[in-house]
Amino acid sequence: MMERWTNCLFRSTLHRVMPTGKERYSMALFLDPNPDCIVECLKSCCSDSSPPRFPPIRSGDHLRERINVAYSSSS
Template identity: 65%
Template sequence: MEKYHREALEVAKAISRIIALALNLEVDFFDRQEMLGKPIANLRLLHYEGRVSDPMKGIYGAGAHSDFGLITLLATDDVFGLQICKDKDAKPQKWEFVAPLKGAFIVNLGDMLERWSNCIFRSTLHRVVGNGQERYSIAYFVEPNHDCLLECLPTC
């Protein structure tokens, strides 16, 4: 588990470097000690029972939400269930499945990144819809250090 945590954090840092470049920041902007130098990173093992969801009745594996932090790395099995809403402000919301890809991470952007980037990056509204099959995933939530000052980034 420790090895997974360490390697997942390296993936998260690599993604943060891409985000920094996209925001016209120095490539190592998020590598600073007060940011991802000593991050808060939590690993959560998720199991969804083999039940069928009924969104019309409000029955889900996990209801619609966005994650709080900077990013979430999600490793999944090969069972469909994760849905995202690309425009969370749309009425009605349109949901689409994210195809599981063996050996790959799905990257959800968090509310913190949305606020930091002044909505240039939007957090990922997502939910899980059960299809009758058991489903497993591993969520790796990444947030900056407790001492990090959160304010609009200088380029945003």
């Protein structure tokens, strides 16, 4: 969602853990807005020369879309 809010100024990073041979602990923290929250480009991240790249979308719809892409079959 940060990518949509910032017009690709802040992009999602790849999430991968490389083995180090040492014991390691990881903790994920996810914060999502209310499912009915409209996610759209912030005014400070767009201009006439850089219009919004994504249409507005409800947060819940965006999350469902991302889950479907992540867990869909590639066949």
